[in-house]
Amino acid sequence: MTDNLMDKVISLCKRRGFIFQSSEIYGGLSSTWDYGPYGVELKNNIKAAWWRSCVQERDDIFGVDTAILMHPKVWEASGHIQNFFDLKRDCSSCKQWFKEADLGGDKNKCPECGAKLTEGKPFNLMFKTHQGPVEESANIVYLRPETAQGMFVNFLNILDSRHPKLPFGLAQIGKAFRNEITPGNFTFRTREFEQMEIEYFTYPQGSDEMYEKWVEERFNWYLNLGINPQNLRKRQHQKDELAHYALACTDIEYQFPFGFSELEGIANRTDFDLKQHEKFSGKEMTYFDDTKKEKIYPHIIEPSGGVDRATLAFLMDAYSEEKVKEETRVLLKLHKNLAPVKAAVLPLLKNRPQIVEIAKKISWDLKKSFAAVYDDTASIGKLYRRQDEAGTPFCVTVDVQSLEDLQVTVRERDTMEQVRVEIDNLKRYLLEKLTN
RNA sequence: GCGAGCGUAGUUCAAUGGUAGAACAAUAGCCUUCCAAGCUAUAUAUGUGGGUUCGAUUCCCAUCGCUCGCUCCA
Numbered sequence: 001m002t003d004n005l006m007d008k009v010i011s012l013c014k015r016r017g018f019i020f021q022s023s024e025i026y027g028g029l030s031s032t033w034d035y036g037p038y039g040v041e042l043k044n045n046i047k048a049a050w051w052r053s054c055v056q057e058r059d060d061i062f063g064v065d066t067a068i069l070m071h072p073k074v075w076e077a078s079g080h081i082q083n084f085f086d087l088k089r090d091c092s093s094c095k096q097w098f099k100e101a102d103l104g105g106d107k108n109k110c111p112e113c114g115a116k117l118t119e120g121k122p123f124n125l126m127f128k129t130h131q132g133p134v135e136e137s138a139n140i141v142y143l144r145p146e147t148a149q150g151m152f153v154n155f156l157n158i159l160d161s162r163h164p165k166l167p168f169g170l171a172q173i174g175k176a177f178r179n180e181i182t183p184g185n186f187t188f189r190t191r192e193f194e195q196m197e198i199e200y201f202t203y204p205q206g207s208d209e210m211y212e213k214w215v216e217e218r219f220n221w222y223l224n225l226g227i228n229p230q231n232l233r234k235r236q237h238q239k240d241e242l243a244h245y246a247l248a249c250t251d252i253e254y255q256f257p258f259g260f261s262e263l264e265g266i267a268n269r270t271d272f273d274l275k276q277h278e279k280f281s282g283k284e285m286t287y288f289d290d291t292k293k294e295k296i297y298p299h300i301i302e303p304s305g306g307v308d309r310a311t312l313a314f315l316m317d318a319y320s321e322e323k324v325k326e327e328t329r330v331l332l333k334l335h336k337n338l339a340p341v342k343a344a345v346l347p348l349l350k351n352r353p354q355i356v357e358i359a360k361k362i363s364w365d366l367k368k369s370f371a372a373v374y375d376d377t378a379s380i381g382k383l384y385r386r387q388d389e390a391g392t393p394f395c396v397t398v399d400v401q402s403l404e405d406l407q408v409t410v411r412e413r414d415t416m417e418q419v420r421v422e423i424d425n426l427k428r429y430l431l432e433k434l435t436n
Numbered sequence: 437g438c439g440a441g442c443g444u445a446g447u448u449c450a451a452u453g454g455u456a457g458a459a460c461a462a463u464a465g466c467c468u469u470c471c472a473a474g475c476u477a478u479a480u481a482u483g484u485g486g487g488u489u490c491g492a493u494u495c496c497c498a499u500c501g502c503u504c505g506c507u508c509c510a
Binding site: 011014015021026027028029030088090091096097098099102118121125146147176178180181182184188189193194195196197241243251261262263264265304305306307308309310324325327329346348349351377378379380381382383384385386388397399400401409411416418 | 437438443446447461462463466467468469470471472473483484500501502503504505506507508509510
């Protein structure tokens, strides 16, 4: 179950309404995906779990939601203009290609095989568009290639409006865009993607410890939401693979069918960003330490995760197959906090109006407290299997006996075990199970 | 962007220079006292454009798209 696990998950995602190919009726568009009814619930639950853990359950991190379009100077200060633009030259002989800036003395000669290279073609990893309806070069703006800069440029606003004491952080969930050279592996690498990032400002002294603390904190977040520890690892970057701004970086990697790949990077960005923005904006990007009566440039620890990558990892990790008699039962063992639907209410017999009525009534009551659905479009066995594939942790079944004893059957997803619960106690029973 | 491969129902597969089939999935109904049961009915496909031809899903060309590989890193 490794080679075709990806295919099985992609197939389930389409069949059950988690993820669809974007623009599919037109043949699809490379590297773009749409989240369907269950997918958006799963993704929202992941973002909510992150927000709760990183913002709401802390008193030192503030949430923000900054604009995708930013002043072009931002990308000069960040280094993206230098690093994301180049000329690309192809070798027609050995089929490799090169950035012109990386080539040595002779820009026309392939460093691998010595053959002649093609003319340089403009090569740009940032999406470009125009602000305003008139397309003039003066109006060019970029879609942000990372959400981080939106937080750096608001550093002074946060100091002025919230007066936080170091260490403190900003958190943001939002879309970013990169013209990736090699998109692929389903939703793993796409050109439009969603990030969940923290910029944590801390004292320069002890920033190493703070960085280590965040690596642990973020690693445990995935484990607490049910990721199999064997599929998760940390990988510290070697000095030569560090980005230009980073002093240290650790990736949290998940074991996908295509290998261990990055879900989140935790970087120590030092004071690089604040100093860059000070240089380009002319504004002093410092924090005033009241006890020492001095201005300092805080260092920044950046835990930066991919929402779509996390969603894919949780899906892959939850996918299970079990033999039941001669059949294969497919289920998503999603953590209860992430499951798109918490409980499905099902009538055992849909041609008995009283049973249907009670089931619908129960579902309406449960909906007030958590995501619940009613379904009667198939036999009970098939309904259970559909909910298994959606990752629904509990099914509630109303049968003939319910009319007499006012009890229903609660069936648990992973064990398929069933218990009788009084209708009056049902919500309390499920809430207990869902929140413990 | 470059190279290779591939385009037939939702999915997996057939077939044919002359009305495009099946299985599973889906929908509706009947039936059914708990794990993809049964019966009946229904809907759904040759990516797009052009050429050859009396006739093209099939042959040819182009295009669009997908998959895989390549330096990216959420």
